[in-house]
Amino acid sequence: MTDASISHLQVLDWGLLIYDDALKLQEALVSERIAELSPDRLILVEHPPVVTIGRSGSLDDLRESEEAINRKGASVFHVDRGGMATFHGPGQLVAYPIVKLQTKDLRLYLQMLLETVAAVLRSYGLASEFRGRNPGVWAGAAKIASVGVACRRWVTYHGIALNVNADLRWFESINPCGDPDGKVTSMERELGQSVDMAEVKDRFTRAFCRIFGYATPPEVRQRPTERPSWLVLSPSCTESIDRMESVLSWLRLSTVCQSARCPNLGECFARGTATFMILGTICTRTCRFCAVDKGKPDAVDGGEPERIAQAVQLLRLKHAVITSVTRDDLPDGGAEHFVRTVEKVRECCPDVSVEVLVPDFRGSLKALQRICDIRPDVFNHNVETVKRLYPIVRPKARYQRSLGILEYAGKHGLIVKSGIMLGLGETEQEILEAITDLRRTGCSFLTLGQYLAPSKEHFPVSRYVSPAEFEEWAQIARSEGFKKVAAGPLVRSSYRAGEMVCSMRQPLKSYQSKG
Template sequence: MKNNRDEYLRKPDWLKIKLNTNDNYTGLKKMMREQNLHTVCEEAKCPNIHECWAVRRTATFMILGDVCTRACRFCAVKTGLPSELDWKEPERVADSVQLMNLKHVVITMVARDDLKDGGSAVFAETVRAIRRKSPFTSIEVLPSDMAGEYENLKTLMDSRPDILNHNIETVKRLTPRVRARATYERSLEFLRRAREMQPDIPTKSSIMLGLGETKEEIIEAMDDLRENNVDILTLGQYLQPSKKHIKVQKYYHPDEFAELREIALQKGFSHCEAGPLVRSSYHADEQVNAAAKAKQALGEEKVVQEAN
């Protein structure tokens, strides 16, 4: 009889994580608890938490509570009925960003399908609060699809983040199995509309690999993102957070990630971060710089063309 353990793929050596609990790590964790703040680093059991907190001193803040209204089969964030809105949260996040003296900050959220505005008002106020207290900090927002409502997205985009990040998570065929209350087409529309609302704000998306997708489907997803004017792409290995979540079908080798990164760059993405431990906000500070340089180069090229 087959042992239940045999049903799970053994993690390869390249997925070993180095733990680092230095003063940066413990200090940042203490500050998060004192400010009653949540991070996706902790809630989603991110494998890079020790590198980001202890070495890079960066964190991805998760606002609008720590309970999500959706139950996606890949995600470790708690699901249930969220608490009341906390309108003091934007100021607490802004205070923490200022205290940490961050050059770049990523703000994400739990899905709030219980709210008519999808949480966009609190999200936009968080961006504005950070702008007031840390005007030189670049801000990346990673919202849910906010039910695909145009006005909800507009509320957030009007706050003028530096990057709009929204993840398609997986390829088209697997979306119904992997994501809850979300559709592949709606996410693409969300990204396209964001760019149409604020053409100068770069957009970004992420794909998890190892859920049973084919290489052809990955490339098709890249094409779909480029057709909707997405600038930045991250590719990472899906890791099963618990036995109740969807199983890993394949562990991609670093060489395979390197090949996919080259394909992405050839297709016109200004930046592609790809690797087994890459997550949507991994090295996000470097990505915003790459996007800015690409934007500057494009502007210079346009000036030369007009001059000729």
């Protein structure tokens, strides 16, 4: 089933994960595999109680109403796999292969998947059999594993569920796989004792690799289940936050600190730094990591630059960061509004250093030139993640375009800064390549921080990176030639931005207003 050149398998152990999140992750991984951005993957997961109904099923497969099942604590989902109704819950091993079929034969793939479960059962001394009219695996008279697969451009998803220590009473709420008289069993029931799930996962993985022709042992990645201690936030400086929010409300302004739910909001406000978000609060793009609202933006507010200058003065800021939502609806992407805002801040507060954190302006050199002409103290544009993840995490952005923007600013003699989030599924080699790529553009300031999903609707966290690993990446970045590096779990693009720039601020003699 697998090509010798694609014999590498990555195993993703997601632990206990709600079905909806797992389905969204599967869809993203399928897109990656179709685009040849990742190897074949085998997902191992358990779900909180959920009933799923495949393409061949309907609500008629439920023995109770959907509302009654909900009251018991289980969700009901209609999904695009084959098959009818089944149940997933704790104690059940669910395997989702994200595999690009080299032999385009779904029937053969299904047989090999069933044989994988049979091999696991045999290793525990359990006999099993297949029944053609009702795909699955039986132990005696009862079904022990259900299967339901889907395929998109010959990349598989959904998969097979093996009852290990599952609570079988849940199956009384459904007609399992459409069979009103169907009986269901588990490895625990057949063996007369509880079975170690970790051992079942290991045996399943080994059997899958042997049957599908992958090298063993495969790479195994765990999915984090809860935030580690180093991501527990300390109390914020409420006095600074209250003062900031009072001024912002009065002047009808927004900061990205608020809209992006920055964990360092209080600290930065107290240190005299804030990141103002211009051009409204609604972004025209659909990046899957970002908390900023998406949709149709409002008209540009011509009075915004002057009000931001007032806020900088009233708050006695030392360093102001000006950023924006992405405005693909504007001919210049909002570049001229950036220029007017920076000019107003400098007119009002000439001693305040100004950093711009700009979108990509769709690569417009005219827009970029206008930004470079005002000579910001720091030119910041975040690449956000590694190249491979752009189609998944930043579908309307381009990695090479972002590198080109940074290089353009660097060639104009500006201090250039960028940032990368870790924890989206990138590899160590990809992080190193991104750091190297950024340095080659002339970028000299770098921030590295932990990605934290703003909600369950956003791209999920792949892993939590330890403070020690962040420090290692900071050392690597410095060895690559970066002059200033801020790295840590809670670091964000504008974290201690004023401190990063104070020793390298450039004179503004060459700047003249072109308004």
